[in-house]
Every structure is written in structure tokens, then in C-alpha cells.
Amino acid sequence: MAGAAQHAHWSSRWAFIMAAVGSAVGLGNIWKFPYEAGEGGGGAFVMVYLLFVFFIGTPMLVAELSLGRRGQLSPIGSMKKIAQDEKKSHWWSLIGWSGVVGAFIVISFYSVVGGWTLAYMAKAAMGTFSGIDAETAQNTFVGYISDPVKTLVSHFAFMAITIFIVAKGVQGGLEKAVTVLMPALFAILIILVIYSGFTGDFAKTIDFLFNPDFDKLLFKPNTAEAIAAGEPATRFSLDTVLQALGQSFFSLSLALGSIMTYGSYLTKDVKIGKSAVTIAAADSAVALMAGLAIFPIVFAYGLDVAGGGGLVFMSLPIAFGQMPFGIVFGTLFFGLLAVAAVTSSISLLEPPVSYVEEKTGWNRRKVAVTMGVAAGLLGVLSAYSQGTNLLSDIKINMLGLELDIMGVKDFLTNNIMMPLGGMFTALFVGWFVTRKNMMDELALSDKTFRIWYFLVRFVSPTAIGIIFGKIIFDNFIA
Ligand code: TRP
Numbered sequence: 001m002a003g004a005a006q007h008a009h010w011s012s013r014w015a016f017i018m019a020a021v022g023s024a025v026g027l028g029n030i031w032k033f034p035y036e037a038g039e040g041g042g043g044a045f046v047m048v049y050l051l052f053v054f055f056i057g058t059p060m061l062v063a064e065l066s067l068g069r070r071g072q073l074s075p076i077g078s079m080k081k082i083a084q085d086e087k088k089s090h091w092w093s094l095i096g097w098s099g100v101v102g103a104f105i106v107i108s109f110y111s112v113v114g115g116w117t118l119a120y121m122a123k124a125a126m127g128t129f130s131g132i133d134a135e136t137a138q139n140t141f142v143g144y145i146s147d148p149v150k151t152l153v154s155h156f157a158f159m160a161i162t163i164f165i166v167a168k169g170v171q172g173g174l175e176k177a178v179t180v181l182m183p184a185l186f187a188i189l190i191i192l193v194i195y196s197g198f199t200g201d202f203a204k205t206i207d208f209l210f211n212p213d214f215d216k217l218l219f220k221p222n223t224a225e226a227i228a229a230g231e232p233a234t235r236f237s238l239d240t241v242l243q244a245l246g247q248s249f250f251s252l253s254l255a256l257g258s259i260m261t262y263g264s265y266l267t268k269d270v271k272i273g274k275s276a277v278t279i280a281a282a283d284s285a286v287a288l289m290a291g292l293a294i295f296p297i298v299f300a301y302g303l304d305v306a307g308g309g310g311l312v313f314m315s316l317p318i319a320f321g322q323m324p325f326g327i328v329f330g331t332l333f334f335g336l337l338a339v340a341a342v343t344s345s346i347s348l349l350e351p352p353v354s355y356v357e358e359k360t361g362w363n364r365r366k367v368a369v370t371m372g373v374a375a376g377l378l379g380v381l382s383a384y385s386q387g388t389n390l391l392s393d394i395k396i397n398m399l400g401l402e403l404d405i406m407g408v409k410d411f412l413t414n415n416i417m418m419p420l421g422g423m424f425t426a427l428f429v430g431w432f433v434t435r436k437n438m439m440d441e442l443a444l445s446d447k448t449f450r451i452w453y454f455l456v457r458f459v460s461p462t463a464i465g466i467i468f469g470k471i472i473f474d475n476f477i478a
Contacts, residue, residue: 188332256413
């Protein structure tokens with residue numbers, strides 16, 4: 001019978017925490033957060049980001065973990081079961097569907113970038129970056145992402161690692177991987193921060209990341225026409241604040257079924273509230289430390305702080321090619337990125353795998369290989385949409401934006417499925433699940449429960465509603 005096998009469980013709280021932190025800590029922390037923080041007002045951005053993580057993201061972690069643990073099934077199975085228990089519409093299972101399908105889409109392109117990290121680890125180790133200038137660094141990157149064979153190999157190599165871990169199951173695969181990889185990740189990160197602190201410009205980094213500039217956070221340069229028409233040079237804008245909210249959701253792996261699935265492997269004795277705070281704190285610490293590792297080098301070598309995605313793959317190699325022990329440092333850095341990406345990608349393959357396993361009753365190995373290869377094939381479209389690769393000419397118009405295939409998948413998941421999934425999850429636990437059942441599942445103190453309940457009933461849905469409304473307004477109306 002489908003799903004007849006006993007649903008797997010974490011063997012300890014520690015294993016669960018490492019897995020959840022592994023999911024949360026990913027490419028989002030290491031290059032996206034530091035860059036967004038620096039550009040968005042330094043300490044002012046960090047402050048609002050941390051407020052969002054602790055007042056909106058953490059309560060949402062609690063919500064997802066508790067739904068998963070109560071359901072003890074895949075996100076789709078759990079949502080269906082809980083809605084039924086609570087005598088609510090079976091349409092609530094759409095939250096589970098959005099998570100499972102969304103995770104499948106995200107892993108298909110996350111694995112492409114994961115493949116880049118593997119390729120760059122190899123390049124760093126082979127000394128490819130020695131003495132390169134900015135132009136060579138750029139040509140190296142664009143040449144690589146435009147190569148149909150190299151990108152295919154690295155994408156499938158990354159996917160194969162993910163499949164290998166997921167195929168071995170929760171205790172034999174996920175746990176074994178994360179309990180080794182996450183401590184290694186922390187160790188590498190600490191080494192990198194120390195090394196950067198000694199060789200790079202630490203003082204400037206502290207100023208860039210932590211000096212609160214509220215003007216930069218809340219005001220955007222006005223257009224030339226507006227200034228010509230006599231308006232002030234800047235105008236009030238919440239764009240960066242909303243970006244911080246979106247980043248906090250992405251960074252905590254919310255609303256795509258990853259956390260709900262990991263919650264389904266929890267036993268009743270684990271305290272969800274305390275665990276959620278630990279996960280959020282570790283995720284934020286890694287994001288901040290990544291900034292402390294990267295920016296001292298960026299400043300010391302005069303690289304462009306506004307490099308965005310290119311910062312990691314096009315700018316940092318220039319510094320690795322010049323600094324003492326650059327081969328070791330560069331290899332460690334891309335190794336760190338690869339580890340962070342692998343422990344996130346397993347959490348993205350897990351929701352579709354747990355659903356198909358439950359539905360078909362196939363053994364885990366067969367399901368992991370089938371879903372992983374399917375996502376890998378879908379990912380080829382993303383890999384080939386970059387640089388001047390085979391499908392790079394295909395541009396799709398999404399609500400006025402000209403996007404390549406990777407961009408379309410990113411837009412659908414990040415801007416549509418994640419905010420909607422998150423908002424409905426908050427509404428479900430806040431307004432549709434019986435309060436008493438929620439209290440029993442969470443076993444929080446009365447006071448803590450009341451705070452949590454207020455946050456998921458009112459604060460989270462409103463905040464997410466504002467982001468989503470803004471996306472819709474920008475794309476459909478403005
Ligand atoms: N949180 C990861 C990062 O920061 C990415 C990730 C893994 C994710 N699982 C997720 C994002 C689920 C959203 C939802 O890179």
C-alpha cells in the first residue's frame with residue numbers, strides 16, 4: 001500500500017537542527033545577503049532584515065514545522081490530512097502542491113548554479129585565477145556558462161551528489177551528510193573571516209555592513225526627468241524594505257515545502273519554538289559572517305561592491321589570483337559555496353521525493369533517481385539559457401520583463417509561489433486550524449503562544465500581502 005512504510009524520523013534534535021540550518025544556509029546567504037545589505041543602507045538594512053527574520057520568518061518556521069509534524073506526510077499529504085481533521089476545505093492542500101511543484105522548479109535551476117560552484121572550486125584549485133585581470137575573469141566566466149558541454153557536466157555532477165544523498169534516506173543520507181558538512185561549513189567560514197580580517201580592509205567592511213544609513217534604505221534616486229521637473233533628488237521608497245522581507249523568506253527556506261517536509265520527520269519531543277529560533281539565529285549569523293569574509297577582500301583589491309551575481313564568479317577570482325595563499329583561499333571559498341548549495345538542494349529535492357514516495361510506494365532510491373533526473377533535465381533549459389549558450393536567445397516576456405528561462409523560473413517561484421504559499425500558510429494556521437490544536441502541537445508557554453499567534457494571524461499575512469500586492473502592482477498596473 002502506498003505510504004505503508006513507517007514515515008522516517010530524525011535520530012536526534014541535533015541532526016534535525018543541522019539539516020534545517022543546512023537548508024536555510026545557501027547561495028542566498030553567501031552572496032546575495034552581503035550584497036543587498038551593503039547596497040541597501042548597511043546597518044539599517046541589517047536591522048530591518050533581522051526584524052523580519054525574527055518577527056515574521058521565525059513564526060512562519062514554527063507554522064511550517066508544526067504542520068509537517070502534525071501531518072507526518074509529504075506537504076501535500078500533510079495539508080490534506082490536517083484540513084480534513086479540521087473539517088476545512090480540501091483546497092488547502094494546494095499549499096502543499098505549490099510547495100512540492102515550486103521546490104521541483106527551484107532545484108532545477110539551483111542545481112545549475114550549484115554546478116558553477118563545483119566548476120569554480122576546480123578552477124581555483126588548479127590555479128586558473130593566478131594573475132588574471134578583470135577582463136580575463138569576465139571572459140572565463142562567460143566562456144564557461146556559454147559552454148554546452150561544461151555546463152551540462154557540472155549541472156549533472158551537482159544533481160548526482162544531491163540524488164546520492166537523498167536516495168540514502170533521512171537517517172542514512174540527509175543526516176549523515178549534514179552532520180559532517182555543516183560543521184565543516186562553519187569551520188571554513190571562520191577561517192575565511194579570520195584570513196580576510198588580516199589581509200583585507202576590515203574597517204571599511206564594518207562601516208559598509210553595519211553603519212546604518214536610513215536614507216539609503218528608504219530613499220531612491222529620482223529619475224532625471226523628475227529632477228528636471230523640479231522634484232527633489234531622491235524619493236521615498238519601500239522597495240529595499242520589501243526586498244529585505246523577500247530575502248528573509250528565501251533565506252529561511254520558507255514556503256516551498258522544504259521546512260514542512262523536514263518537520264514531518266520530527267518526533268513529538270522536539271520543541272519547535274526553540275528550534276525555530278536556533279535555525280533563524282544560525283542562518284542570520286552565517287549571512288553576516290559571509291559579509292565579513294567577502295567585503296574585506298572586495299575593498300582591499302578595489303573590486304566593484306555592486307557586482308551582484310557577478311561579484312562571486314567574476315570579481316573575487318581576481319583577488320584570489322593575487323593574494324597570498326590565493327589557491328587555498330579560493331578553493332576553500334568555492335568549497336564553502338558548494339557545501340552550502342548541496343545542503344540546500346537536498347531540502348529542495350526532498351518535498352517532491354516524499355510526495356512521490358508516498359503516492360507510489362516505490363523505494364526511495366528509485367524515487368530519488370527519477371525525480372532528480374527529471375529536475376536535472378528541466379534544469380538543462382536553465383543552464384542553456386545563460387551567457388551565449390544554446391538557448392540564450394529565448395527571451396520570455398513575463399509581465400513586461402524580458403527574462404531568460406532561468407529568470408522565468410526564478411520569477412514564478414520567488415515572486416508568485418513563495419509569497420502566496422507563505423500568506424496562505426499563515427492564514428491557515430492563524431484562522432482555520434483550531435486554536436487548541438495549535439497550542440497542543442506547539443506546547444509553548446501561554447505567553448509565548450499568544451505572541452506567536454498574534455504574529456501569524458495579523459503580522460505575517462499583512463506583511464506578505466504588501467509584498468505580493470507590490471509585485472502585482474509593479475508588474476500589472478504601473
Ligand atoms: N535558503 C536557501 C538559500 O538561502 C535556498 C533554499 C533551500 C530555499 N530550500 C528552499 C529557498 C526552500 C526557498 C524555499 O540559498
